[in-house]
Amino acid sequence: MPQTSLLPGTLGELRSSKLYSEARLAKRTVKDEMRENLIARLREKKPLFAGIVGYDDTVVPQVANAILSRQNFILLGLRGQAKSRILRALSGLLDAHAPFVAGCEIRDNPYAPLCRRCRTLIADQEEATPIAWMTPDDRYVEKLATPDVTVADLIGDLDPIKAARGGHDLASELTMHYGLLPRANRGIFAVNELPDLAGKIQVALFNILQEGDVQIKGYPVRLALDVALVFSANPEDYTARGKIVTPLKDRIGSEIRTHYASTVDEGIAITKQEAWTARNLGTLEIPTFLRETVEQVAFLARDDKRVDKRSGVSQVAPVRKVVSAVTP
Ligand SMILES: Nc1ncnc2c1ncn2[C@@H]1O[C@H](COP(=O)(O)OP(=O)(O)OP(=O)(O)O)[C@@H](O)[C@H]1O
Ligand SMILES: [Mg+2]
Structure with missing residues (x-):
C-alpha cells in the first residue's frame, strides 16, 4: 500500500500514473469500484464481512449480489441484527486511496469534476492542479434519519452570505452550502431508519438518484453525485403505507432481510x-x-x-x- 507522500500530488502526476490513470478512473463510479473490489475479494476467497456470524448463506450472498449488480439496497430487520455493522463494513470494499481535487468540498473526481470551482481551477492550473487523497473511512457517511431532518441538512442550502461575498447570483452553484449527501460524493452514504425521513426529503433523494438534480428553495441545482446509497429500516415501518414514497422505493434495487442468530x-x-x-x-x-x-x-x-x-x-x-x- 503506497504512503500518502508517495501518491501523485498534481493532476499531471496522476495522469501519468498507471493505477490512477484517466482511462481507469474518469468513468469509474463508486459502485464500479465496489464491484471490482468485491470480485477480487471473492476470487481470493476472503470473507466479505469479518466478524459477521450466521449470515453466510442468507444475508451475505444477497448483499454481494446487490453490489455486483451495482444497486442501492436496504437492509430490513429488527433491533440489533447487525444492519449498521454490515453497512459500516462496506467501506472495506473501497480503494485504499482515492484521489480528488484538493480543497473541493464535494471531493470531485479530478478527471470529471462536477463543481464549477474545480472546473475553473483545472482550466486555470491544468496539470499543476493539486490532488488530495481520501481513505475508505473518509468516504463512509452515515445519517440516522429523524423526522426533523431538512433538505438543507441532507442536500444543502443557498448561502446568501457566500453569494454576497463572492458577488455571485443567488442561483449560482458557487453559492451553495453543501449538505451531508454532496459531502459524501464519491463515497457510501448510509441512511439508518429510512422511513423516519419526511416525504419531501425522500423525494429529494429520489431526484438525486434519478435525475442528478434537486430544487433548493425553488432554484434548480444540478448535482450529478456519485454515491452508493444504502439504507436500513424496520421491516414493518418500511412496508407501512405512506412511510416511503413509491418512486424512491422503486429505486432501491434490493431489499435484504436480516435475522437473529438461528442457533x-x-x-x-x-x-x-x-x-x-x-x-x-x-x-x-x-x-x-x-x-x-x-x-x-x-x-x-x-x-x-x-x-x-x-x-x-x-x-x-x-x-x-x-x-x-x-x-x-
Ligand atoms: N450476526 C451477527 N454477527 C456479528 N455481530 C452481530 C450479529 N448480530 C448482531 N451483532 C452485534 O450486535 C450489535 C448490534 O448490531 P447493530 O448495531 O449493527 O444492529 P442494527 O441491526 O443496526 O440494530 P438497530 O436496528 O438497533 O440499529 C453489534 O455489536 C453487532 O456486532
Ligand atoms: Mg443500526
Missing part, C-alpha cells in the same frame, strides 16, 4: 465476540452453562408474545448481560 451456538459466538470480558484480572472463565442460559433467555423472549414484534430482542441484550455478569 444458541451462533448467539454465543456473537456475544463472545462483542462482550467486554477481558479485564486484566487474570484468566477469566465464563462457564458455558452461563453463556447458554443468557442466550436462551434472548431466544425465548423473541418468541414471547409479551415482546413487541416490531422491535424484537436485540443481540445487544445478551451481550450486555454477559458484560454485567462479570462483576469485577
Whole structure:
C-alpha cells in the first residue's frame, strides 16, 4: 500500500500514473469500484464481512449480489441484527486511496469534476492542479434519519452570505452550502431508519438518484453525485403505507432481510465476540452453562408474545448481560 507522500500530488502526476490513470478512473463510479473490489475479494476467497456470524448463506450472498449488480439496497430487520455493522463494513470494499481535487468540498473526481470551482481551477492550473487523497473511512457517511431532518441538512442550502461575498447570483452553484449527501460524493452514504425521513426529503433523494438534480428553495441545482446509497429500516415501518414514497422505493434495487442468530451456538459466538470480558484480572472463565442460559433467555423472549414484534430482542441484550455478569 503506497504512503500518502508517495501518491501523485498534481493532476499531471496522476495522469501519468498507471493505477490512477484517466482511462481507469474518469468513468469509474463508486459502485464500479465496489464491484471490482468485491470480485477480487471473492476470487481470493476472503470473507466479505469479518466478524459477521450466521449470515453466510442468507444475508451475505444477497448483499454481494446487490453490489455486483451495482444497486442501492436496504437492509430490513429488527433491533440489533447487525444492519449498521454490515453497512459500516462496506467501506472495506473501497480503494485504499482515492484521489480528488484538493480543497473541493464535494471531493470531485479530478478527471470529471462536477463543481464549477474545480472546473475553473483545472482550466486555470491544468496539470499543476493539486490532488488530495481520501481513505475508505473518509468516504463512509452515515445519517440516522429523524423526522426533523431538512433538505438543507441532507442536500444543502443557498448561502446568501457566500453569494454576497463572492458577488455571485443567488442561483449560482458557487453559492451553495453543501449538505451531508454532496459531502459524501464519491463515497457510501448510509441512511439508518429510512422511513423516519419526511416525504419531501425522500423525494429529494429520489431526484438525486434519478435525475442528478434537486430544487433548493425553488432554484434548480444540478448535482450529478456519485454515491452508493444504502439504507436500513424496520421491516414493518418500511412496508407501512405512506412511510416511503413509491418512486424512491422503486429505486432501491434490493431489499435484504436480516435475522437473529438461528442457533444458541451462533448467539454465543456473537456475544463472545462483542462482550467486554477481558479485564486484566487474570484468566477469566465464563462457564458455558452461563453463556447458554443468557442466550436462551434472548431466544425465548423473541418468541414471547409479551415482546413487541416490531422491535424484537436485540443481540445487544445478551451481550450486555454477559458484560454485567462479570462483576469485577
Ligand atoms: N450476526 C451477527 N454477527 C456479528 N455481530 C452481530 C450479529 N448480530 C448482531 N451483532 C452485534 O450486535 C450489535 C448490534 O448490531 P447493530 O448495531 O449493527 O444492529 P442494527 O441491526 O443496526 O440494530 P438497530 O436496528 O438497533 O440499529 C453489534 O455489536 C453487532 O456486532
Ligand atoms: Mg443500526
